[in-house]
Structures are given as C-alpha cells and as structure tokens.
Amino acid sequence: MGRRKSGRNVNGVILLDKPKHLSSNAALQQVRRFFNANKAGHTGALDPLATGWLPLCFGEATKLSHYCLEADKSYVVTAQFGIRTTTSDAEGEVVAVADVDVSEAQLQQVIAEFIGPQQQSPSIYSALKHEGKPLYYYARLGIEVPTKTRAISIRDIQLRSFDGSRAELAVTCSKGTYIRTLIDDIGQQLGCGAHVAELRRTWIEGVEGQLLSLEQVAAAAAQCQPDLGDYQALDSLLEGNDAVVRQLPSVALDTYSAQQFMQGMPITLAAPVWAADTMLRVWREIDQALLGVAVFDGERLLPKRVMNDVVSIAQSH
Numbered sequence: 228m229g230r231r232k233s234g235r236n237v238n239g240v241i242l243l244d245k246p247k248h249l250s251s252n253a254a255l256q257q258v259r260r261f262f263n264a265n266k267a268g269h270t271g272a273l274d275p276l277a278t279g280w281l282p283l284c285f286g287e288a289t290k291l292s293h294y295c296l297e298a299d300k301s302y303v304v305t306a307q308f309g310i311r312t313t314t315s316d317a318e319g320e321v322v323a324v325a326d327v328d329v330s331e332a333q334l335q336q337v338i339a340e341f342i343g344p345q346q347q348s349p350s351i352y353s354a355l356k357h358e359g360k361p362l363y364y365y366a367r368l369g370i371e372v373p374t375k376t377r378a379i380s381i382r383d384i385q386l387r388s389f390d391g392s393r394a395e396l397a398v399t400c401s402k403g404t405y406i407r408t409l410i411d412d413i414g415q416q417l418g419c420g421a422h423v424a425e426l427r428r429t430w431i432e433g434v435e436g437q438l439l440s441l442e443q444v445a446a447a448a449a450q451c452q453p454d455l456g457d458y459q460a461l462d463s464l465l466e467g468n469d470a471v472v473r474q475l476p477s478v479a480l481d482t483y484s485a486q487q488f489m490q491g492m493p494i495t496l497a498a499p500v501w502a503a504d505t506m507l508r509v510w511r512e513i514d515q516a517l518l519g520v521a522v523f524d525g526e527r528l529l530p531k532r533v534m535n536d537v538v539s540i541a542q543s544h
Contacts, residue, residue, distance in 0.1 A: 234265035238286035238536045239465030242436040245281040261448040270295035279428035288468040290532040295471040298432035301399040305425035306410045313363040315350050315407035316423040325419045331389050337416045338384045346376040350411045379404045433474030436466035479512040494528040
C-alpha cells in the first residue's frame with residue numbers, strides 16, 4: 228500500500244498573483260503549507276521572472292486543472308530590443324548585442340506578421356534540452372541541432388507603448404505559446420534581437436475568482452489556529468472546484484440522474500441543446516453541487532471527471 232498523504236482534505240481553488248523571482252512550484256508549496264492541504268497542484272507554470280495569474284487547485288479541483296492548461300491566456304510583456312539572452316529573458320546571459328534602429332511603424336508591421344496560427348520553435352539560445360544539454364550549449368559552439376516545433380495561435384498583439392528600445396505588448400495566445408520565444412522571434416525579424424524584460428499573466432480563459440497576493444494568503448493564515456483545527460479564514464478564500472473551467476456550459480441533473488453520474492454512468496438527455504463533443508460542467512439540481520465534467524456525444528453525457536467531495540442525497544420513493 229502507498230503511504231497516505233498527511234494534511235487536510237481541502238477542495239477548491241486559490242487564484243494567486245504570483246510574485247516575481249519565485250517559481251510556480253515554490254509558490255504552490257508555500258500556499259499548500261498554509262492550508263495544510265494533502266493534495267494540490269498548479270495549472271501551468273509561470274517563469275520565476277513572471278508575475279500574475281497562477282490558479283492553485285486543491286483536492287478535487289485538481290481533477291479539472293488539465294482543462295485550464297488547454298485554455299487561451301493573455302500576458303502583458305515588456306520587450307527589450309537590442310539584446311538576446313540564453314533564456315530569451317532578463318535572467319539569461321547576454322549572447323548578442325546590436326544597435327536598435329526601429330520605428331514604431333516597423334514594429335507594428337512585424338507584430339502583425341506574428342498574429343494567427345503558426346509553428347513556433349524554441350530559440351536556439353533557450354534552456355530546453357537536447358540529449359541532456361541545453362540548446363544554448365550547442366548554439367555557443369556553432370552546432371546545429373534539430374528543434375521541435377509546435378502549432379500555436381497568437382490571437383492578438385496590441386502595442387501599448389514604445390520608446391525606441393523597449394515596447395510593452397499585450398498578447399493573447401493559445402496553449403503552448405512561449406512568450407519568450409515570441410519576443411525573441413520579433414527581435415530577430417527586426418534585425419536587432421530582443422528579450423523579455425518583464426512578463427505578467429493577466430487572464431486565463433475560464434478562470435474566475437478573486438486575485439490574491441501571497442501576502443493576503445499569509446495574512447489569512449495568521450488568523451487561523453491550526454492546533455485547534457481552525458482554518459476558517461483561509462478556507463473562506465477558496466473558490467469552487469469549477470473556478471478554472473467556467474468557460475464550459477452547464478447542465479443540471481435531477482437527484483436520480485446525479486447519483487448515476489456520480490457512479491460513472493452515461494446520462495441520456497431528453498432535450499440536448501449542445502453539439503457533439505461539447506464539454507460541460509455537471510451540477511445536481513437540488514443543491515447546485517458540482518458533480519464533475521462530462522462530454523456530450525450527441526445524446527448522452529459521458530462522465531470525464533467525477534468529484535468525490537459531493538454529499539450523497541438519499542432517494543425518496
């Protein structure tokens with residue numbers, strides 16, 4: 228038998244405003260210790276340099292974190308032109324310096340070229356590994372290595388400011404997009420190079436809740452009395468398990484169908500109104516308890532994730 232995890236059964240979501248220079252995992256573990264939670268995970272790492280939206284899922288909410296990884300996201304990024312680094316951000320070593328002679332019109336023109344579906348490759352100076360060594364190791368030696376590309380889509384880029392050497396951009400993009408690579412690519416297209424000086428995640432599709440700083444969570448933890456089992460101040464901060472999937476439409480089931488769903492059984496709907504393959508949040512009508520998420524196959528709800536923290540309601544006959 229596996230060793231049982233220690234800590235409390237905590238269910239829900241904290242939408243953390245991740246501070247700069249802290250890894251996503253370090254932020255998660257710090258909040259997890261505050262809650263004394265036995266199960267927790269985040270929904271897609273932010274670089275230590277980056278700040279902003281980092282949903283932390285606890286307990287049953289971790290079952291839904293995958294759908295958050297698939298969501299579109301928005302960022303505000305400050306690009307520094309004229310300097311390339313090993314990591315394409317301010318924390319890397321400088322590998323190339325060039326004069327910057329770029330007009331706002333030129334920058335706008337190049338930005339427009341990066342909007343839409345595309346294949347994105349990591350920078351040759353990135354820290355991604357090839358045969359155990361970072362790509363920048365080979366780049367410094369002038370060795371070409373194969374790099375994998377991924378299909379992404381840049382939904383929108385808005386130029387918010389530009390002073391001739393730095394630009395602030397608002398970017399909305401699909402899953403799997405490397406903002407560092409995007410900025411590096413824009414710099415290369417302009418002929419001067421660039422890296423990310425500042426980065427903040429400002430939106431995740433389907434995520435709703437109060438954005439909390441680490442200091443706010445710590446202040447709530449200071450009001451608790453763990454020795455007495457009192458975590459009320461912290462637990463009051465938790466959003467519902469569905470706080471990371473609120474882009475999904477909802478369907479409510481009667482008590483009998485809800486019980487069948489909780490047992491993993493398909494539910495036939497009398498009057499479906501969704502297209503086949505639609506993902507749905509599933510609720511119990513009588514008390515609005517979240518049962519899980521399901522995919523609609525054209526006639527039935529097929530359970531994909533079922534919540535185990537739902538209190539059973541006895542059937543009356």
